[in-house]
Amino acid sequence: MIDRDTVEHVARLARLALTEEERERFAEQLGRILEYADRLSALPLDDVPPTSHALPMTNVLRDDAVAPSLPRDEVLAQAPARRDGFFVVPRVFDEG
């Protein structure tokens, strides 16, 4: 079980609005999943390096060549709001 303040904190980090019912359910379910994950703490892992990726590749580069981009109008056509070739988004900073 993790407490509901933790659930609310994580929801804030994840930009998720939760209902009261979801907060309760996630506290219970996430607690059980994390309890299951705690099995990993029994393994001797101190000297094991972490793996972040299955393939041993680093710094994959491409030629610095100009190539066509996606057509602007087609991309903007998918936006919830647009004007004059721009995305329209809610105000980011308060005025004054």
Add this chain to the structure above:
Amino acid sequence: MPETPFETARGLVAAYRAQRTRPSEAVEAALAQVERHEPRVRAFLHLDAERARTEAAAWDRRYAAGEDTPPLAGVPVALKDNLCTRGAPTTCGSRILEGWRPPYDATVVARLRTAGAILLGKTNLDEFAMGSSTENSAFGPTRNPWDLSRVPGGSSGGSAAAVAAGFVPLALGSDTGGSIRLPAGFCGVVGLKPTYGRVSRYGLVAFASSLDQIGPLARDVEDCALLLDAIAGPDPLDTTSARVPPPQARAALGAAPRGLRVGVVTDAFGAGVAPGVAAAIREALRTLEGLGLAIEEVALPTLEAALPAYYLLAPAEASANLARYDGMRYGLRAAGADLVDTYRQTRRRGFGPEVKRRIMLGTYALSAGYYDAYYLRAQKVRTLVARDFERAFARADVVVMPVAPTPAFAIGERAADPLQMYLADVFTIPVNLAGLPGLALPCGFDGGLPVGLQLIGRPFDEATLLRVGHAYQQATDWHRRRPPVA
């Protein structure tokens, strides 16, 4: 010809070339099959019959004129709905992308068009490929053609069901923790998760980028190889696509696998594996032995730890990947009191329960104070899983496990218990963590439901898996059985 919607892709192409039938007839047969059974199976989210007919008519003319045609010309193919199709709906089974029409094709989609495939429609999936049953789709579950009260497996459940029900001979899915192999196993078809990097991920909507891989589903191994050959190979648009020579999978099938060593994972026959599943796998091993393969025992001591490690790593990557759904540039926007509230309301309305659960879990595992205890530890387990396989491949050329501990479970049976649902992936997940290729193919039945055999190979050695699978299918007829619904 084709008297049946169960003709193979290569059989269709041969029949077109011999002018025994036309792509239009095959497309009509496929659409008729869909019309009869789709109302109960619900494999598709979108169908484009009009366009399929137009494209088929164009291939009809080219075959009639005796022109050279590409390898899949006029073959109907279905695509999991997390693969971008230019100008056509791509929902990922989510309300947050309802109505979105991507401005580009995924690389695999572009390659299929070049290969002449007719893209019949987009198939159902667990929302953002997060699930093992296809019940997590925002648009309702797909049902297993073998038993409509059961799940088809997930997350590529629509693709597997479409192949099993005779809607299409070929489909693409994606596999992050078993999402091709599990539904292939549950629906009695063949599914391949290629080596990580074998197939470009460009245009596959991201779930967990270090694990995701696109792969083929088909009714037999030879068709599976044919589809792999059409989509594999490096792509400058995906920097994680490996610069290795193409698999030439279909050409490799001719060589008999006699003398190869099969490593049976002894840890995979313990508690939790249904007796009928274990019996079918053992019978398959006897068949392989009869084909001249040597059976060895191998151990995967980290097998049990792989599952909890995956359910930290995949949600962690997902929580970062799904941050892009903010209601600004595409998809749903639910207006809130201010910018941050708009993000929060958009994501509340757009995402379903499993996606929210994984975003929460992943955000928690990555957050300050918990990173070392969960995320880092899981990454270390990933190293141990890869080492387990390296040791196994010193003794064996192919490693064998069941696809899943049980056959298809009932719809609703595990929906309320995420941990029970996650257990379906216990034998498929280690393969993703190690980045290896894994092939699922039918090897029998348990209580009337298909059982899947999983063959796991060395990195970029899909050819050996397919060779062994093909030889197995020459000696058995499980892949020719048809579900009662069809």
